Amino acid sequence: MTLQKVAIIGVGQTRFGNIIDKKAEELFAEAFLEAVNDVDKGIDISEIQEVYIGNSGVGGGQLGNFSSLMTDYVGLTGASALRIENACASSGFAMRAAILAVSSGVCDVALAGGEEKMNDTPRNRVRYWLGISGDMEWERLSGMTFAGVFALMAIRHMHEYGTKREHLAMVSVKNHKNGASNPKAHLQRETTLERALASPMIAYPLTLFDCCPISDGASAVIVCKADLAKKYTDTPVYVAGHGGSTDRLSVFQRDDVTSINSSVVAAKRAYKMASVKPEDIDVAEVHDCFTIAEIIAYEDLGFCPKGKGGKLLEEGQTEIGGKIPVNPSGGLKSKGHPVGATGTGQIYEIVNQLRGSVEKKNRQVSGAEIGLTHNTGGSGGTTVVHILKR
Amino acid sequence: MTLQKVAIIGVGQTRFGNIIDKKAEELFAEAFLEAVNDVDKGIDISEIQEVYIGNSGVGGGQLGNFSSLMTDYVGLTGASALRIENACASSGFAMRAAILAVSSGVCDVALAGGEEKMNDTPRNRVRYWLGISGDMEWERLSGMTFAGVFALMAIRHMHEYGTKREHLAMVSVKNHKNGASNPKAHLQRETTLERALASPMIAYPLTLFDCCPISDGASAVIVCKADLAKKYTDTPVYVAGHGGSTDRLSVFQRDDVTSINSSVVAAKRAYKMASVKPEDIDVAEVHDCFTIAEIIAYEDLGFCPKGKGGKLLEEGQTEIGGKIPVNPSGGLKSKGHPVGATGTGQIYEIVNQLRGSVEKKNRQVSGAEIGLTHNTGGSGGTTVVHILKR
Numbered sequence: 001m002t003l004q005k006v007a008i009i010g011v012g013q014t015r016f017g018n019i020i021d022k023k024a025e026e027l028f029a030e031a032f033l034e035a036v037n038d039v040d041k042g043i044d045i046s047e048i049q050e051v052y053i054g055n056s057g058v059g060g061g062q063l064g065n066f067s068s069l070m071t072d073y074v075g076l077t078g079a080s081a082l083r084i085e086n087a088c089a090s091s092g093f094a095m096r097a098a099i100l101a102v103s104s105g106v107c108d109v110a111l112a113g114g115e116e117k118m119n120d121t122p123r124n125r126v127r128y129w130l131g132i133s134g135d136m137e138w139e140r141l142s143g144m145t146f147a148g149v150f151a152l153m154a155i156r157h158m159h160e161y162g163t164k165r166e167h168l169a170m171v172s173v174k175n176h177k178n179g180a181s182n183p184k185a186h187l188q189r190e191t192t193l194e195r196a197l198a199s200p201m202i203a204y205p206l207t208l209f210d211c212c213p214i215s216d217g218a219s220a221v222i223v224c225k226a227d228l229a230k231k232y233t234d235t236p237v238y239v240a241g242h243g244g245s246t247d248r249l250s251v252f253q254r255d256d257v258t259s260i261n262s263s264v265v266a267a268k269r270a271y272k273m274a275s276v277k278p279e280d281i282d283v284a285e286v287h288d289c290f291t292i293a294e295i296i297a298y299e300d301l302g303f304c305p306k307g308k309g310g311k312l313l314e315e316g317q318t319e320i321g322g323k324i325p326v327n328p329s330g331g332l333k334s335k336g337h338p339v340g341a342t343g344t345g346q347i348y349e350i351v352n353q354l355r356g357s358v359e360k361k362n363r364q365v366s367g368a369e370i371g372l373t374h375n376t377g378g379s380g381g382t383t384v385v386h387i388l389k390r
Numbered sequence: 391m392t393l394q395k396v397a398i399i400g401v402g403q404t405r406f407g408n409i410i411d412k413k414a415e416e417l418f419a420e421a422f423l424e425a426v427n428d429v430d431k432g433i434d435i436s437e438i439q440e441v442y443i444g445n446s447g448v449g450g451g452q453l454g455n456f457s458s459l460m461t462d463y464v465g466l467t468g469a470s471a472l473r474i475e476n477a478c479a480s481s482g483f484a485m486r487a488a489i490l491a492v493s494s495g496v497c498d499v500a501l502a503g504g505e506e507k508m509n510d511t512p513r514n515r516v517r518y519w520l521g522i523s524g525d526m527e528w529e530r531l532s533g534m535t536f537a538g539v540f541a542l543m544a545i546r547h548m549h550e551y552g553t554k555r556e557h558l559a560m561v562s563v564k565n566h567k568n569g570a571s572n573p574k575a576h577l578q579r580e581t582t583l584e585r586a587l588a589s590p591m592i593a594y595p596l597t598l599f600d601c602c603p604i605s606d607g608a609s610a611v612i613v614c615k616a617d618l619a620k621k622y623t624d625t626p627v628y629v630a631g632h633g634g635s636t637d638r639l640s641v642f643q644r645d646d647v648t649s650i651n652s653s654v655v656a657a658k659r660a661y662k663m664a665s666v667k668p669e670d671i672d673v674a675e676v677h678d679c680f681t682i683a684e685i686i687a688y689e690d691l692g693f694c695p696k697g698k699g700g701k702l703l704e705e706g707q708t709e710i711g712g713k714i715p716v717n718p719s720g721g722l723k724s725k726g727h728p729v730g731a732t733g734t735g736q737i738y739e740i741v742n743q744l745r746g747s748v749e750k751k752n753r754q755v756s757g758a759e760i761g762l763t764h765n766t767g768g769s770g771g772t773t774v775v776h777i778l779k780r
Contacts, residue, residue, distance in 0.1 A: 003495050051636075056454055057447065057475075064446055064523030065477040068771030071636045072643075078655055080634030081772065082483045085447075085473045087455040093472045097487060103494035105393050133454030244470030246441075246461045253462070265468055381458030382471065 003273070004103040005226035007236040008388065010039035013348040016217035016336030017186040018119045024066075024218075025073035028053070028115040031218035031341075032074045035111075039222060040233045045074075048222065049107035051081035052098045054091025054114035055340035058121065058129040070115070079111075085340075087133030088289060090114055091219065092343025092375030092384040096242050098223050108228055113220035114345070116338035126214055130339070133378040135250035147211060147290065149251055149379045151203035154292035157258045158205065161307030163295065165205050169196035170313040171291035172209040172333055178320065179330020181360045186215045186336025210291040215336030219345040237351045240276065240370070241387040243269025249381040258307075260293075260380035263300035267374070267385045271302075274370075274387040278302030281324060281387075282368035283353045285346035287376040288331040297374055298326070301385075325365045328353060346373040347386065354390040393663070394493040395616035397626040398778065400429035403738040406607035406726030407576040408509045414456075414608075415463035418443070418505040421608035421731075422464045425501075429612060430623045435464075438612065439497035441471035442488045444481025444504035445730035448511065448519040460505070469501075475730075477523030478679060480504055481609065482733025482765030482774040486632050488613050498618055503610035504735070506728035516604055520729070523768040525640035537601060537680065539641055539769045541593035544682035547648045548595065551697030553685065555595050559586035560703040561681035562599040562723060568710065569720020571750045576605045576726025600681040605726030609735040627741045630666065630760070631777040633659025639771040648697075650683075650770030653690035657764070660775040661692075664760075668692030671714060671777070672758035673743045675736035677766040678721040687764055688716070691775075715755045718743060736763040737776065744780040 012034025014027050022030070036045060053067050067081035086093045091114025098112035118126055131140045134149060157163045173193055179185035196209035229236035245265035248254050254261065271277060278301060286301065288294035295309035303324050304312040312318055318326040329335045329349040332342060350371035358364040369390055376383045402424025404417055412420070426435060443457050457471035476483045481504025488502035508516055521530045524539060547553045563583055569575035586599035619626035635655035638644050644651065661667060668691060676691065678684035685699035693714050694702040702708055708716040719725045719739040722732060740761035748754040759780055766773045 050634075064475065064519070065639060065768040065771040067476060068636050068639045068767065069525070072639045072771075077636050077638055078651075079636060080486075080656075080774075081476075081636045082487070082634070083475045085454065085475055086457060086471075096470075097472070097490075100487075100491050100494040100496055103496065104490040105493065106490055129454070135459070244440075244472070246458045246467050246469060246471045248467055249455060249458045249462045261468075266470070269470075377458065378455040381455040381462075384470075 004105060006099045006102045006223050006239040007226040007229035008221055008223050008351055009229055009232040009236055010035040010222040011348040011351045012038055013184055013219040013345050014217045015184045016215045016338055019216040020120050024115055024117050025069055027218040028070050028113060029074045031113060031220040035220040035222050043232055045076060047109045048076055048111050049079055050098065050101045050110040051076055051079045052084060052094035052112045054084050054094040054343055056085055056087055056090050056116060056133065058116055058118050058126060058339055086382045087377035088339050089343055089375045089377035089382050089384055090340040093244060095221060095344055095347055095386060096244055096384050099239050099242060102223055102225055109222065109224045111220060111222055112344050114341040114343055115218040116340040117216050118214045118338060119216050138250045138252065146379065147203040147206055150290035150292050151206050153257050154205050157292060160258055163310045165197060166193065167295060167310035167313050168205065168210050168291040169193050171288060171294045172196040174319055175288060175327050175331040175333040178328050178363060179334025181363045182330050182335055183359060185330040185334050186213050187334045206290055212289050212332035212337040215338040217336060217338035217341045219341045219348050221344045221347050235355050237354050238389045239386065240389045241270040241274025244384040246382050247380045251379055259300055260296060260376065260383065262380050262383035263297060263374060263376060266383045267301050270385040270387050276370060276387060280370050281372045282370050283328060283350065283365040284324065284326050284372040285329060285349050286326055286374040288327060288333050289337060301374060320363065320365055328363050328365055343375040346375060350388050354388060394495060396489045396492045396613050396629040397616040397619035398611055398613050398741055399619055399622040399626055400425040400612040401738040401741045402428055403574055403609040403735050404607045405574045406605045406728055409606040410510050414505055414507050415459055417606065417608040418460050418503060419464045421503060421610040425610040425612050433622055435466060437499045438466055438501050439469055440488065440491045440500040441466055441469045442474060442484035442502045444474050444484040444733055446475055446477055446480050446506060446523065448506055448508050448516060448729055476772045477767035478729050479733055479765045479767035479772045479774055480730040483634060485611060485734055485737055485776060486634055486774050489629055489632060492613055492615055499612065499614045501610060501612055502734050504731040504733055505608040506730040507606050508604045508728060509606050528640045528642065536769065537593040537596055540680035540682055541596050543647050544595050547682060550648055553700045555587060556583065557685060557700035557703050558595065558600050558681040559583050561678060561684045562586040564709055565678060565717050565721040565723040568718050568753060569724025571753045572720050572725055573749060575720040575724050576603050577724045596680055602679050602722035602727040605728040607726060607728035607731045609731045609738050611734045611737045625745050627744050628779045629776065630779045631660040631664025633657065634774040636772055637770045641769055649690055650686060650766060650773065652770050652773035653687060653764060653766060656773045656775040657691050660777050664777040666760060666777060670760050671762045672760050673718060673740065673755040674714065674716050674762040675719060675739050676716055676764040678717060678723050679727060691764060710753065710755055718753050718755055733765040736765060740778050744778060
């Protein structure tokens, strides 16, 4: 089955971080305007006919009819718009919905984006909001937080495959190193293996440096029919494949807690549609909400055999310059994780990597032609994967 | 532009009402199983590859990664799924997204549905949740509720066009009459003009009988590529057209408060795609959250000229047996309004009307061939319209 091809013609992203002086709609507008200005041959925003916005609803403010407030604020009133909530994968699924809208032929140009404000809400409230993206009845009400769920996955991975706490810390060190050179990252500083290992324990074996921060931010991506792309830009990036999937919501119901099946299935679908294999991927942004999640993602996405994620790190293969650089942006760990903005933020990074337009050359993966994004909701209840080609 | 055609092959809906003994996922499962069993030649649920669920997030329970919980509970784990929140139009937009997914060619069969639990939450909390689907900053924080917004619209409509409180009450009487014969309606009882007019004032000129109830419920619709429809059912209903639109979120920012521009635009798009005119519509379900909203919908959808909604009611044209029967189900007013379930609930009704399969013959619009659904989010920030043909 051949789908109508889709191209990305503009991307934008705010700095991720503790941004308490901007409202949700101001953050979204900043990312949107950057995406519009990124369309190098220009676009009239009235050409944007469909809008898909990811927002998990953390915090307060406008929680209902969110898409209408956003289109209102940026001058897109009249476009068909909707808000998608798939926990931490909200804007990854917004991206896929925008692609499907263009593929369907209902419009020529669509906008995907995401936004989240988390730091103007008390921490216990944020913990509640994040918690409800995992299973409420069996996990949260028995006191298990997300750090607890990923800690269980880590412990089992260590038991089954000999993964060590040092491997987890290596993810942190790598992603902080990348994020330190990313002017849009939340935590723009490096760390060391020693510091990561010695940082406060959150849920054994996960320390503070194994957990991503609580961030504010927004991101936006403009897509169009592939055969119209050159009208808008000299450097389109094409959507080669995509796939979404669900898994059992609660980890205890899954056959294997050392893998996230929604990632495996979503990736399989995306690879098939793109007619590429894991070894064809030149650069990837994966969902490292906790360091163990990045190791599991290597394996679920086929970057290495099952259980060999630690070895891949030891060999430095996922660093910039390695065989398959992962999270050159700094990932959720260092770039930050404004929940609803993360998915299209990953697209922002990969598009710049494929164009060769990363602002600092030490973060640029040289000659990258095929990139992948992997965005997971909660502990894997939902996952969406995109494969992009320049 | 010709889109890949889409057919509806199965529909299901729970009773709408005060259903406190069922969890969200149990309500959704009930509607889903009814839709599956409604596919008269049978369907294996593994054929459902994409799932779109509307839920506005009123109340508590599972608020994040909601789509994963729903697919998990009904045995659809592995399907790509997402939750759509567009206030009261959540599942109307879920329906449109499911149609676009099938149109894009990414799947053969998709599920749209919606669910809302409202009655297990304290009333002040429900009022808050509903309120945030209108503008928070300019309307809610200055104390204006939704009843207040629609009261303003009614007052202005009365001033401009001579619409009377009796016209508002006529909507209530008509919809209660229809709902009284609908075994799935929340308020299965008739009322009189006198009683409606004399009921407690909520926000002048709107009395209690001008306001829809707070309901629990779920609904589900299975769609597929039109050329596969006969494999599943002898009585497919085809999606002839659809359109979505946004309006300014806050009513004070709109040019005219006697009309909802997102309805006008969404309807225009749907009529154009379906190549039909308002006078071709045989039956419609419209968004009567307040009685004035139904009168405005008549005008916005082109069932009568601007300002003549009251006259249309006086003539009985929107009753069953009239020129254009509206809300034969009882509408939001009598059938009920479990926010996230309303949009696909309207599809459920129109599909049964077009099939001639309404359970009680006094509610059946005889010989209906073309039907319309109109689902509005908040006070019109978002609206989606579908046109169906048998």
